[in-house]
Amino acid sequence: MTDLLDYRQRFDSLQGCHYLIANSLGAMPNAARDYALRYADIWASKGVRAWSEDWWMLPRVVGDKIGAIIGAPEDSISMHPNVTSAEEVIISCFGNQTSSSKRNKIVMVDMEFPSIQYLYQAHARDKFEIEVVTCPDGVSVPLEELLAAIDERTLLVPISHVLFRSSYIVDAQAIIEKAHSVGALVVLDVFQSVGVVPLDLTKLKVDFAVGGLLKWMCGGPGACFLYVRPDLAETLEPAFTGWLAHENPFGFERGSIKRTSGAYRFQSGTPVIPALYTCQGGLDLIAEIGVERIRERSKEMSALVLKLAGERQWKTTTHTDPEKRAGTVALNLPDGQALCETLNARNFLVDYRPNSGIRVSPHFYNTDSEIIDLFVEIDGLIAKASQTSSSVSHSAN
């Protein structure tokens, strides 16, 4: 078995920096460049023939590769440019809803990724009533309150599997069971879990799942996905549709759509072909390593981040139970944003989010010493800042 650190050789992008930000944008594997070149070569050599020979089936090829990692059957995953538009496809399946319909309630938490909140809230005007469950500690989801909010009037429960701010792992099983017991459907956003927390969508019996490959899957932007439970898929008629979803797309028939079955039922217009190439570098790699292995290493590294933060009495916005924590630990330090900018300028790649802090997200390619280096760097920056402020106050006196 290849040692995890040997995979560093497949990432030239790791040279010259401390890459600790997989929750935002995973490091680029060399294979992504190879795939990008393959795309360019095919375009140049085949021209328009590339559509029939290589590109038409590409969303299916990529969707099936993702499915093999997250426990989804073949032909159940469609590809979209981002998660917000994948969610829009789902919402468009419930177009005949009105605000007076008996089942029109959307239940979501206030720590949901903002784009998803904006989308459902914008639809709420004419279609839905939204019940927002507050997460008082800013870290975890109050499960009992969330389950209580899901009732016979609930249509959809869009929920992140892992909260983007705190990396908290939500109890998806309990939410899906409650939703199904009252006839509601669950949309699980696996963006922050795919590639770092093992997933089995079939076992979970989840209705929809959305996610993207740019974070823990090291796949770059533009390749996001939508899973629909196969037995449910055939009953749905998305209004956000297009010619790829037609049963005879090259017939270019007039009028309304005659829908195809399988994953393409949820495609719309021309897919983002370059992204569907580059994303496969990371996809192949994660499939080769296996997410179980990545998760074990990830737990070790987030424990190290927490230990180093604890030694310094720095606040973190992360759950203490390793089973409830995914790959990120956020350090809630004073002047976090400015600190983060300085770290980035010094090639320590992390990010900053308000109400969360400096997010540190090591992945399978990181070493313990990179994490230790980050803390030593922050120690130095804090010491320098306090020296500067004490010399300013001396000179002011």
Ligand SMILES: Cc1ncc(COP(=O)(O)O)c(C=O)c1O
């Ligand atoms: C949980 C979650 N959902 C959605 C998104 C982003 O969605 P989109 O692909 O529409 O930009 C993010 C991005 O960080 C995320 O963490």
